[in-house]
Amino acid sequence: MNAYATHADDHHDHHGPAPGLMRWVTTTNHKDIGTLYLWFAFIMFFIGGFMALIIRTELFQPGLQIVDPHFFNQMTTLHALVMIFGVIMPAFVGLANWMLPMMVGAPDMALPRMNNWSFWILPFGFAMMLSTLFMEGGAPAAGWTLYPPLSLQTGDALPFIIFSIHLLGISSIMGAINIIATIMNLRAPGMTFMKMPLFVWTWFITAYLLIAVMPVLAGAVTMLLTDKFFGTSFFDAAGGGDPVMFQHIFWFFGHPEVYILILPSFGLVSEIIPTFSRKRLFGYSSMVYATASIAFLSFIVWAHHMFTVGMPLIGELFFMFSTMLIAVPTGVKVFNWVSTMWRGSLTFETPMLFALGFVVMFTIGGFSGLMLAMTPIDFQYHDTYFVVAHFHYVLVPGAVFGIIGGVYYWLPKWTGNRYNEGLGKWHFWLSTIFVNILFFPMHFLGLAGMPRRIPDYAVQFTDFNQIATIGAFGFGFSQILFLILVVKCIRGGEKATDRVWEGARGLEWTLSSPPPYHTFSVQPVIK
Amino acid sequence: MAFKMAFRPKLIKPRRTAHLFLIPVVMFGFGYLMVPIYNVFCDLTGLNGKTGSISVSQANEFEIDVQRLVKVEFLSVLNQQAPWKFDPQVSSMLVNPGKPYTTHYIATNQLGREMVGQAIPSVAPSKAAAYFKKTECFCFSQQKFEANELKQMPITFVIDPALPDDINTVSLSYTLFDVNSRIN
Ligand code: HEM
Numbered sequence A: 001m002n003a004y005a006t007h008a009d010d011h012h013d014h015h016g017p018a019p020g021l022m023r024w025v026t027t028t029n030h031k032d033i034g035t036l037y038l039w040f041a042f043i044m045f046f047i048g049g050f051m052a053l054i055i056r057t058e059l060f061q062p063g064l065q066i067v068d069p070h071f072f073n074q075m076t077t078l079h080a081l082v083m084i085f086g087v088i089m090p091a092f093v094g095l096a097n098w099m100l101p102m103m104v105g106a107p108d109m110a111l112p113r114m115n116n117w118s119f120w121i122l123p124f125g126f127a128m129m130l131s132t133l134f135m136e137g138g139a140p141a142a143g144w145t146l147y148p149p150l151s152l153q154t155g156d157a158l159p160f161i162i163f164s165i166h167l168l169g170i171s172s173i174m175g176a177i178n179i180i181a182t183i184m185n186l187r188a189p190g191m192t193f194m195k196m197p198l199f200v201w202t203w204f205i206t207a208y209l210l211i212a213v214m215p216v217l218a219g220a221v222t223m224l225l226t227d228k229f230f231g232t233s234f235f236d237a238a239g240g241g242d243p244v245m246f247q248h249i250f251w252f253f254g255h256p257e258v259y260i261l262i263l264p265s266f267g268l269v270s271e272i273i274p275t276f277s278r279k280r281l282f283g284y285s286s287m288v289y290a291t292a293s294i295a296f297l298s299f300i301v302w303a304h305h306m307f308t309v310g311m312p313l314i315g316e317l318f319f320m321f322s323t324m325l326i327a328v329p330t331g332v333k334v335f336n337w338v339s340t341m342w343r344g345s346l347t348f349e350t351p352m353l354f355a356l357g358f359v360v361m362f363t364i365g366g367f368s369g370l371m372l373a374m375t376p377i378d379f380q381y382h383d384t385y386f387v388v389a390h391f392h393y394v395l396v397p398g399a400v401f402g403i404i405g406g407v408y409y410w411l412p413k414w415t416g417n418r419y420n421e422g423l424g425k426w427h428f429w430l431s432t433i434f435v436n437i438l439f440f441p442m443h444f445l446g447l448a449g450m451p452r453r454i455p456d457y458a459v460q461f462t463d464f465n466q467i468a469t470i471g472a473f474g475f476g477f478s479q480i481l482f483l484i485l486v487v488k489c490i491r492g493g494e495k496a497t498d499r500v501w502e503g504a505r506g507l508e509w510t511l512s513s514p515p516p517y518h519t520f521s522v523q524p525v526i527k
Numbered sequence B: 001m002a003f004k005m006a007f008r009p010k011l012i013k014p015r016r017t018a019h020l021f022l023i024p025v026v027m028f029g030f031g032y033l034m035v036p037i038y039n040v041f042c043d044l045t046g047l048n049g050k051t052g053s054i055s056v057s058q059a060n061e062f063e064i065d066v067q068r069l070v071k072v073e074f075l076s077v078l079n080q081q082a083p084w085k086f087d088p089q090v091s092s093m094l095v096n097p098g099k100p101y102t103t104h105y106i107a108t109n110q111l112g113r114e115m116v117g118q119a120i121p122s123v124a125p126s127k128a129a130a131y132f133k134k135t136e137c138f139c140f141s142q143q144k145f146e147a148n149e150l151k152q153m154p155i156t157f158v159i160d161p162a163l164p165d166d167i168n169t170v171s172l173s174y175t176l177f178d179v180n181s182r183i184n
């Protein structure tokens, strides 16, 4: 494999990027593409956040205030689709693009041209998705899960949302294949699998999940499309189909998908905590095996989203116990993060704060997940705000905090400048306080029976809803601090050293800050 | 790095990753494969309450269990605002397993134009579905109604004597769908 390092190529003789805006359109450089992905995710984060604030404003008081119910449902649907496919997944792919080659000692991603394509499909996919807001009949409003027969009542938007899901799927499949190909083929000599940094490992496993389940989602929405326009009846009972089958196919994708949304954050946290504990990660190999078993188990638990559709007892028992089984490898990971800190010399720079926030608050979400995993209890909690509280704890102070922590961790490496630590700490504390004000009351609302995806509620739910709405605005506006901080850091600041963090290990820190446009043209050797 | 020597290192040949592209293609197919798998699974287990049909001669081969009485309840449901009046002739029957019975559902088209309906059966508890067999049913085909027509639609069924002992009541429900739009 050394041949890659020494092989000359006649076409591209650039030292640096091409000048002008076309640089970003035609680029095949992993750092450029990583930057594009990250900015895209950041912009979508504000768009999706704006939709969330519309939802929370409506829910500030019982009764209907500012939007009509149909538009409210369009907001819940689009908010979820934007946050999942437009924020968390692209942010992960952006981090992978920037960091994987630098972490495994590769000169670039394995398939640079395809890399360009996987990014540039995204803006088109989302332009199509968001354009449905202006169509006859409005944007899709049946929830991000698109259950038929309700989703088949979508107006003109239906084919557009389906095609946009196809595009996003193609983009993430190509991204995933690129990541697998890079990790399999371009690791520096001596970088054996069991020496790979955990972020690389978790992405490797996530990429396999992606190529396995995104096509299943594509199939499911294609069936919706043909049911609506071409007379098939996959999900139409009148034609001999079964709407419950959609739920099986969807969740066969959907549950692995939620792990796609968390595993790379597991990896990020596993990079950050050792650095600021000045210790090696505790239980490296158990981390790898735990990640692999979570990924494997994620394929056999899907029907925990469907406990109430009417399953035989044996099915409910199977899915209940298999779901609870996932808590075991997840617990191993939490245990290892805590053990890494044990007797470490800890410091609490912003990336570490976000990582610690992740460990604590992700665990809260894990516990509410365990409660939902119990079939008889889920009968009460299903489709209430308790479920909303659960998945927002694992996704916001979970997946998103992992991403933000990762950005803080590597921002000095990318820009060559240190960010403003004081501002970073403000960002962390405001986000953490408000995210809990936002989501914690939702547990109580759910336990008391407030259903999700409904714009109105009984008056006794008012107090907790108002608290949540205040938290939502606080959390949303805190993110503007982050934007300011990132822009300031790109513009200038105290110069960062190559190592950046005293306790940092790994190949990326052997490069200069910022790293040259092309790195590791000659592969390093890991001993 | 000297100017001429500057290079973009060669990465891998895209062809070497062809097998990776195969996985999503296969999984797309697998998504579709889940449809027949689901149906076979439901047929074998009776899980979604789908009932089976058998021929008349098969139905007559069952040994009649005169000792046992099972209550069969009949339910009717209209999908969305399907424009029919739709009811069972009797709301329940006591039957001996193994013996064929006939009853009717009555539907009236309440529109002044021709309509086509399709009834879809479902049996509860789902454990009983596999033992509920029909030799004749209006649900086997689409039903055409003239304007304002009233139709008596027969169903002949037999309960397999192997029906588990703990089941004393079986509910048969029909949902009537308006399928005009499917035909056009
Ligand atoms: C300890 C691990 C976990 C367990 C036991 C668990 C269990 C569950 C259960 C049983 C439900 C269904 C609740 C219902 O609809 O009634 C659910 C919903 C959900 N979970 Fe988890 N979960 C876990 C971790 C996660 C993680 C890590 C994520 C994502 C990062 C996640 C995301 C979601 C989402 C998005 C939903 C709601 C989907 C929807 O209906 O829209 N969960 N979880």
Ligand SMILES: [Cu+2]
Pocket (backbone or CB within 6 Å): A254, A255, A258, A301, A302, A304, A305
């Ligand atoms: Cu799940």
